[in-house]
Amino acid sequence: MKIAHRFKHSFAAVAMTSMAALCVNNTQAQTAAPAAPAAATAPVAKPKLEMQWLGQAGFRIMTPGGKLIVVDPWITGGPKAPANYKADLASVGKIDLLLVSHAHQDHLGDATELAKINQTKLYGPADMVTPLTLLGALPPELGHRFNKTGAVKPLPGIKVTAVQAEHSSLLVLPNATTNKPESHAAGEAIGFIIELENGYKIWHMGDTGLFGDMKFIAEHYKPDLVLIPIGGNFTMGPEDAAYALKTWIKPKAVVPMHYNSNPMTPGTLAEFNAAMKGSNIKIIPMTEGQTLVF
Numbered sequence: 001m002k003i004a005h006r007f008k009h010s011f012a013a014v015a016m017t018s019m020a021a022l023c024v025n026n027t028q029a030q031t032a033a034p035a036a037p038a039a040a041t042a043p044v045a046k047p048k049l050e051m052q053w054l055g056q057a058g059f060r061i062m063t064p065g066g067k068l069i070v071v072d073p074w075i076t077g078g079p080k081a082p083a084n085y086k087a088d089l090a091s092v093g094k095i096d097l098l099l100v101s102h103a104h105q106d107h108l109g110d111a112t113e114l115a116k117i118n119q120t121k122l123y124g125p126a127d128m129v130t131p132l133t134l135l136g137a138l139p140p141e142l143g144h145r146f147n148k149t150g151a152v153k154p155l156p157g158i159k160v161t162a163v164q165a166e167h168s169s170l171l172v173l174p175n176a177t178t179n180k181p182e183s184h185a186a187g188e189a190i191g192f193i194i195e196l197e198n199g200y201k202i203w204h205m206g207d208t209g210l211f212g213d214m215k216f217i218a219e220h221y222k223p224d225l226v227l228i229p230i231g232g233n234f235t236m237g238p239e240d241a242a243y244a245l246k247t248w249i250k251p252k253a254v255v256p257m258h259y260n261s262n263p264m265t266p267g268t269l270a271e272f273n274a275a276m277k278g279s280n281i282k283i284i285p286m287t288e289g290q291t292l293v294f
């Protein structure tokens with residue numbers, strides 16, 4: 001597996017520094033460890049989490065247990081998705097778990113194709129998976145339907161809970177006969193609490209506007225890292241995202257997403273940083289294609 005580490009940008013270096021309190025890479029872990037006795041065997045590598053931003057709400061997550069999770073893969077149509085993945089969807093790797101938050105194209109993206117390539121189940125909102133299978137876009141055996149506050153344990157040590165997102169969901173597919181695009185109701189959008197083998201919890205919020213039960217979700221599930229949309233127009237903008245984080249969610253760390261890919265989502269990282277001023281929540285900005293090691 002080839003992972004691109006692009007820490008040449010100064011803000012990325014700052015992000016790594018700011019993450020140090022909660023996440024360490026192997027080098028740091030080994031540096032911090034007490035000196036090993038001379039006769040000791042080679043140090044055991046600390047399990048790590050690798051997370052790559054595919055642009056928009058897409059993430060490729062290698063878990064500490066070595067499982068590959070892909071969320072909302074908008075790759076071939078995604079303007080900021082890594083070029084090597086665009087050229088060959090199989091190069092994303094052998095996907096163990098595929099999660100889709102709702103049916104909008106910048107989230108469903110290439111998920112049905114990836115499910116078929118990998119013979120991996122697509123986990124998504126029940127009423128999105130149903131039309132996907134009924135309309136022939138996804139083989140029924142590759143769809144898993146679940147819904148808000150429902151949890152699944154698709155892999156050993158990994159638990160995914162569907163949680164509320166304040167958003168809509170519409171599936172657009174070409175008519176099988178005329179090839180003209182047709183829209184289909186696709187249930188409600190969701191977010192995901194992804195608990196990894198080591199207990200680390202990521203809240204991928206999906207697309208969402210501000211809603212008061214973000215406080216409940218944070219209190220109940222206690223996410224360590226939040227992936228939050230800041231682009232505005234279709235979701236929270238920078239100010240509302242900052243309000244939710246500072247007032248209700250209060251995670252250890254946050255990665256802003258769902259901006260910089262679509263002119264209709266004008267929120268910027270600079271606006272988000274300004275709105276988060278005074279908070280001690282670690283902001284971890286990523287560039288599209290970048291991989292961070294936690």
Ligand SMILES: [Zn+2]
Binds near residue numbers: 104107167168207234
């Ligand atoms: Zn959407």
